[in-house]
Amino acid sequence: MNSTVRRIVYAGAGLLSLALIGTVAAPKVAAAVKAAFVEVVIPSNPFFGRMQLSGYGAQSVGPGTGTLGVNQIVLTNFDSVVNQVNIFSALLNGGTCGGTNNVPAATDPFLIVKVQPNSTLVIPAPTPLVFTPQVGYDNVAHTCVAASMPLTGGNVFVTVSGFIN
Numbered sequence: 001m002n003s004t005v006r007r008i009v010y011a012g013a014g015l016l017s018l019a020l021i022g023t024v025a026a027p028k029v030a031a032a033v034k035a036a037f038v039e040v041v042i043p044s045n046p047f048f049g050r051m052q053l054s055g056y057g058a059q060s061v062g063p064g065t066g067t068l069g070v071n072q073i074v075l076t077n078f079d080s081v082v083n084q085v086n087i088f089s090a091l092l093n094g095g096t097c098g099g100t101n102n103v104p105a106a107t108d109p110f111l112i113v114k115v116q117p118n119s120t121l122v123i124p125a126p127t128p129l130v131f132t133p134q135v136g137y138d139n140v141a142h143t144c145v146a147a148s149m150p151l152t153g154g155n156v157f158v159t160v161s162g163f164i165n
Contacts, residue, residue, distance in 0.1 A: 045164040049098075051147050053085065053156045058106075058148035060090040062097035062131065063164045068143050069128030070162040077115040079154040087111040087158070090146035092136035097144035106146065107134055115156060128162055 047068060049061030062068055077083050088106035095102040109129050115121050133141035147158045 047160070047162050047164050049145065049160045051158045051160075053147055053149055053154075053158060056148070056150060056153040057101060058090070058103035058146050059100065060092070060097045060103050060144040060146040061160055062090075062142065062144035064097050064142055064144070065133065066143055066164045067133075068131040068145065068162055068164055070131060070145060070160055071125050071128045072161045073111075073123040073125075074120060074159045075113060075115045075123070076120045076157040077117060077154065078156065079152075080117045081152065081154065082117060083115050083149055083152045083154040083156050085113045085115060085147055085149055085156055085158065087113065087145065087147050089131050089134050090136070090142065090144040091134055092138060092140070092142050092144065094136075094138045097142055103144075103146045103148070104137065 044066075045063075047063060047070075051059040051061055053059060073087060075085055086106070088110040089108060090097070090103045091105040091107055092099070092102050093104050109131065111123075111129075113121065113123065131143055131145055133143045135141050143164075145160050147156075149156060
């Protein structure tokens, strides 16, 4: 057999091998993609929480357990001055999400947002902000989103929406 015919035979065998591997692997790849799509995109449980910030203390909301994917945060400033709002994953010193005076520290994700006077700011997240359980000073893991106004201590209403997996 000359070298040209040999190359054609090897190329044909290679293409046939790829076709065979693709036929065998395609259902498994399709199933894996579908499972990932269902787990990530379709929410297990919708979540909606709200906080009324007034003063310098932090407040939190959250499911307490699971992974929280936040896809939108809405902040409404009721003051006639710009308010800085910090939004973060809460490290609790006791109690549960939604408690008062139990958020002594923060961890990532951490956002610093300035809200204009007498206005509403909508922060969409094209890819959800992921809040995972964090072990706080009480040695218990909590999934909480917290907000505070450490500089201005004004009046801001915060809503958080997303889904829990």
